[in-house]
Amino acid sequence: MRIQLYDTTLRDGSQGEGVNFSLQDKLLITSMLDELGFDFIEGGFPASNEKDSEYFQRVAEGVPELHGGGTRPLANAKVVAFGMTRRKGIAASEDQGLQALVKSKAPVCTVVGKTWDLHVTEVLRVSLEENLAMIRDSIAYLKSEGRTVFYDAEHFFDGYQANPDYATKTIRAAIEGGVDMVIFCDTNGGSLPEKIAATIDSIRPHVTVPFGIHCHNDCEVAVANSLKAVDSGAVQVQGTINGIGERCGNADLVSVAANLALKKGRQVLAEGGVGRLTEISRYVYELANMNFRNGQPFVGRSAFAHKGGMHVHAVNRIAHSYEHIDPAVVGNERRILVSELSGRSNIMAKTTKFNLGDDNALMKRILDRVVELEAEGYQFEAAEASFDLLVKKEIGQYEPKFRRLHYHVVVQMDASGLDSPGARPALPMTQATVKVQVGNRIELVAGEGDGPVNALDNALRKALVPAYPQLSTMRLVDYKVRVINSTEGTAAKVRVVIESADDQDVWSTIGVSENVIEASWQALADAIDYKLLKDNGQLT
Numbered sequence: 001m002r003i004q005l006y007d008t009t010l011r012d013g014s015q016g017e018g019v020n021f022s023l024q025d026k027l028l029i030t031s032m033l034d035e036l037g038f039d040f041i042e043g044g045f046p047a048s049n050e051k052d053s054e055y056f057q058r059v060a061e062g063v064p065e066l067h068g069g070g071t072r073p074l075a076n077a078k079v080v081a082f083g084m085t086r087r088k089g090i091a092a093s094e095d096q097g098l099q100a101l102v103k104s105k106a107p108v109c110t111v112v113g114k115t116w117d118l119h120v121t122e123v124l125r126v127s128l129e130e131n132l133a134m135i136r137d138s139i140a141y142l143k144s145e146g147r148t149v150f151y152d153a154e155h156f157f158d159g160y161q162a163n164p165d166y167a168t169k170t171i172r173a174a175i176e177g178g179v180d181m182v183i184f185c186d187t188n189g190g191s192l193p194e195k196i197a198a199t200i201d202s203i204r205p206h207v208t209v210p211f212g213i214h215c216h217n218d219c220e221v222a223v224a225n226s227l228k229a230v231d232s233g234a235v236q237v238q239g240t241i242n243g244i245g246e247r248c249g250n251a252d253l254v255s256v257a258a259n260l261a262l263k264k265g266r267q268v269l270a271e272g273g274v275g276r277l278t279e280i281s282r283y284v285y286e287l288a289n290m291n292f293r294n295g296q297p298f299v300g301r302s303a304f305a306h307k308g309g310m311h312v313h314a315v316n317r318i319a320h321s322y323e324h325i326d327p328a329v330v331g332n333e334r335r336i337l338v339s340e341l342s343g344r345s346n347i348m349a350k351t352t353k354f355n356l357g358d359d360n361a362l363m364k365r366i367l368d369r370v371v372e373l374e375a376e377g378y379q380f381e382a383a384e385a386s387f388d389l390l391v392k393k394e395i396g397q398y399e400p401k402f403r404r405l406h407y408h409v410v411v412q413m414d415a416s417g418l419d420s421p422g423a424r425p426a427l428p429m430t431q432a433t434v435k436v437q438v439g440n441r442i443e444l445v446a447g448e449g450d451g452p453v454n455a456l457d458n459a460l461r462k463a464l465v466p467a468y469p470q471l472s473t474m475r476l477v478d479y480k481v482r483v484i485n486s487t488e489g490t491a492a493k494v495r496v497v498i499e500s501a502d503d504q505d506v507w508s509t510i511g512v513s514e515n516v517i518e519a520s521w522q523a524l525a526d527a528i529d530y531k532l533l534k535d536n537g538q539l540t
């Protein structure tokens with residue numbers, strides 16, 4: 001049986017700290033959710049702000065095509081407008097929030113209402129009877145306007161525990177109002193799966209309409225709770241992509257979809273939708289301007305990354321020995337990491353592109369070198385391009401493309417700006433001079449930059465571009481520095497990892513030294529070496 005997936009990334013997800021989608025972001029995410037086959041997309045709270053009310057007008061005109069320009073109508077999903085039950089003491093038809101739902105023209109409206117008597121009397125400060133009327137009237141009004149109506153029973157599980165009789169009356173009021181589906185919400189995220197199952201079993205005889213589940217993740221079990229509710233008869237799961245949302249977030253619909261499809265044999269999404277879960281997860285992180293969560297189940301970069309030597313040995317023989325599913329099924333990929341925890345199998349898997357055969361002695365030599373360098377502070381799992389260069393050196397196929405003769409970096413700052421109150425000090429002047437040998441030529445070149453590494457990079461590139469013009473297409477995209485043994489104060493070693501890119505590839509290189517400039521030089525030099533070998537076809 002199909003389980004409906006109701007995405008609230010654009011409403012409850014936006015309630016997550018630091019999350020703020022622009023209108024265009026919302027339209028793009030809507031388009032991708034629709035492509036994957038999500039059933040419902042809760043686009044926003046039209047009574048809350050202009051952006052959300054405009055969203056519904058724009059979706060009615062069409063969502064952006066993700067590949068190529070133009071707009072298109074939704075193909076799979078229905079868009080949902082969110083609001084709350086009418087305010088106390090007024091008719092539903094007079095309530096501005098409900099009017100905003102009607103004005104949104106969304107075919108489906110979800111209204112949230114109070115289940116927990118504590119919230120009714122102490123937060124809303126209305127009588128228990130008035131709250132029942134607010135629920136009933138609001139739903140009846142939206143139904144009279146021709147909408148499909150879902151009722152989010154806020155704090156359902158806590159409310160039922162506190163006063164099951166009253167909680168049941170609120171659900172009956174929704175049904176009397178003509179609701180199409182009741183959604184049981186674990187709003188505070190404090191319930192465990194056994195409470196979800198027991199509460200649903202207890203209320204079920206009173207629920208004559210289909211029901212769904214909406215869980216928050218405050219106990220880190222929102223996905224488990226959602227799956228449990230499906231076992232107990234829920235036909236809809238509400239959640240957000242990557243679990244973003246208020247406080248600790250919502251049930252991660254990516255994991256919910258994957259578990260329902262792959263573990264429980266339930267039908268979800270459109271054909272091919274499960275295979276795009278990794279894509280949508282990363283897309284939403286990008287638009288939300290959030291870092292990917294490497295350890296995220298199913299779709300994280302590390303979800304199928306094998307590091308321990310014994311694991312890699314086994315995975316090389318039979319992949320599912322250490323994988324619960326084939327990563328490709330959710331659009332992810334297997335990765336083999338190299339580190340001091342590796343065995344020969346990691347090295348063999350990482351060097352297949354060099355066609356080294358199964359030369360055990362060579363694998364052992366490369367492994368020993370990795371272990372030795374990692375003991376000095378290198379970390380090759382973060383710098384796969386430097387690992388490739390290490391392999392080339394160990395197999396005797398490395399020819400340096402340039403030789404460092406000398407570099408000199410100056411950072412100069414004077415007292416300007418310090419004397420006049422309120423003035424900001426000038427930026428330091430940074431210059432680097434680099435002397436390198438390229439073939440028979442000696443190049444002595446100076447460069448400037450925003451900081452010492454930028455100046456060094458500019459000078460080194462300037463020195464090498466005459467011999468290797470392809471370096472002008474390469475750029476530095478990320479620079480990370482980390483103190484390795486911080487207890488040793490200024491004598492501590494630092495590890496620099498640089499990410500570089502050209503029009504085709506992105507690669508990472510590493511340097512380690514007591515001196516941050518020297519560590520940066522090593523990583524920059526490796527980045528350039530890698531680019532030159534790659535462009536010459538010498539990395540296969």
Ligand SMILES: CC(=O)SCCNC(=O)CCNC(=O)[C@H](O)C(C)(C)COP(=O)(O)OP(=O)(O)OC[C@H]1O[C@@H](n2cnc3c(N)ncnc32)[C@H](O)[C@@H]1OP(=O)(O)O
Nearest residue numbers: 045047048049084085086087088112113114123124154187
């Ligand atoms: C569980 C959830 O996530 S529900 C969704 C929560 N999301 C949001 O709150 C984001 C959008 N919210 C907003 O933009 C604003 O809070 C608005 C527009 C909804 C309301 O703004 P304001 O009118 O300024 O009220 P404010 O936010 O301070 O307080 C909420 C009001 O709604 C009332 N209220 C809360 N829930 C309900 C409900 N289910 N039914 C009716 N009234 C309710 C409260 O009693 C309070 O009114 P009061 O001050 O008269 O007692």
Ligand SMILES: CC(=O)C(=O)O
Nearest residue numbers: 112152154155185187
């Ligand atoms: C409706 C909702 O977001 C909640 O109860 O958590």
